[in-house]
Amino acid sequence: MRLLRTARLRSKIRIGLDIRRQFGGKIFFGRVLPWLLCRRYYFYSQAIHPTKPAVSCSYPVMVKFADEDDLALVAALSPGDATISQLKKRLRDGHLCFTGWVKDRLVHFRWIFTWSLYLPYLHRTLLLSSSEVYVDEAYTIPELRGRGIATYMGHILRLALSERGFKRYSCAVASWNKAQQKLADKFGMEKVGEGGFINLLLGKRFIWKGRVKDYGDGRIDICVPD
Numbered sequence: 016m017r018l019l020r021t022a023r024l025r026s027k028i029r030i031g032l033d034i035r036r037q038f039g040g041k042i043f044f045g046r047v048l049p050w051l052l053c054r055r056y057y058f059y060s061q062a063i064h065p066t067k068p069a070v071s072c073s074y075p076v077m078v079k080f081a082d083e084d085d086l087a088l089v090a091a092l093s094p095g096d097a098t099i100s101q102l103k104k105r106l107r108d109g110h111l112c113f114t115g116w117v118k119d120r121l122v123h124f125r126w127i128f129t130w131s132l133y134l135p136y137l138h139r140t141l142l143l144s145s146s147e148v149y150v151d152e153a154y155t156i157p158e159l160r161g162r163g164i165a166t167y168m169g170h171i172l173r174l175a176l177s178e179r180g181f182k183r184y185s186c187a188v189a190s191w192n193k194a195q196q197k198l199a200d201k202f203g204m205e206k207v208g209e210g211g212f213i214n215l216l217l218g219k220r221f222i223w224k225g226r227v228k229d230y231g232d233g234r235i236d237i238c239v240p241d
Contacts, residue, residue, distance in 0.1 A: 038194075047191050052213070054211045054212055055189075055190035055209055056209065057209055058207050058209065060183060060185040060207045063177045074162060079114055080113055081114045081124070085121070086103055086106070089102060089121065092121060094154065109129050110130075111129060111148075112125070113168065123153075124154055125154070125172070127149075129181075132149065134151075137210055138233075139233060140233055148185070149185050150185070151186065165198070166201070170202075185237050206225075207237060208227035208237065
């Protein structure tokens with residue numbers, strides 16, 4: 016248990032340092048730290064249409080769904096605390112990891128969850144239908160951020176998911192992260208609701224708005240018809 020707590024603490028420190036490096040001290044201290052007291056996430060959702068995107072990338076990025084041999088590199092890049100064995104279990108359970116490579120170097124990844132999953136940052140299980148995916152844990156190496164790689168891969172991913180029969184794409188964005196909100200808007204995603212909690216002395220007070228439904232038993236749902 017102590018090792019688990021230590022790993023989670025290290026993960027939080029890595030994530031905090033990464034956010035400060037990417038966004039700068041002004042946003043980190045002015046937006047991110049206050050957000051820790053009142054954590055809100057905006058939920059975005061979008062129907063997936065089988066249209067080939069007319070997009071390109073300034074870097075020669077090769078994209079593919081990861082296999083188990085790639086997961087050691089994914090784990091090494093990830094600021095989270097998931098182990099290689101945990102990532103392998105995700106693949107075996109049917110989830111997907113979409114990766115981008117420049118030559119032999121992994122430069123971007125994001126996880127695509129294909130059935131209901133627990134969201135530790137909201138303390139809830141998100142329900143998904145068989146035609147929905149939830150995209151989370153996206154990461155681009157620092158030196159290639161702002162070069163259009165994440166946007167390019169987002170377009171290619173939607174086409175790849177359509178070819179696999181998925182109909183809806185959802186994600187959550189922290190309320191402080193204006194850049195990711197603009198990216199969701201750029202993709203034409205709809206902001207369908209909010210979720211989060213306020214940290215109080217005696218516990219957490221959860222807040223749900225819009226079409227995010229809390230069933231009161233630890234489960235939530237994004238209620239958007241296909």
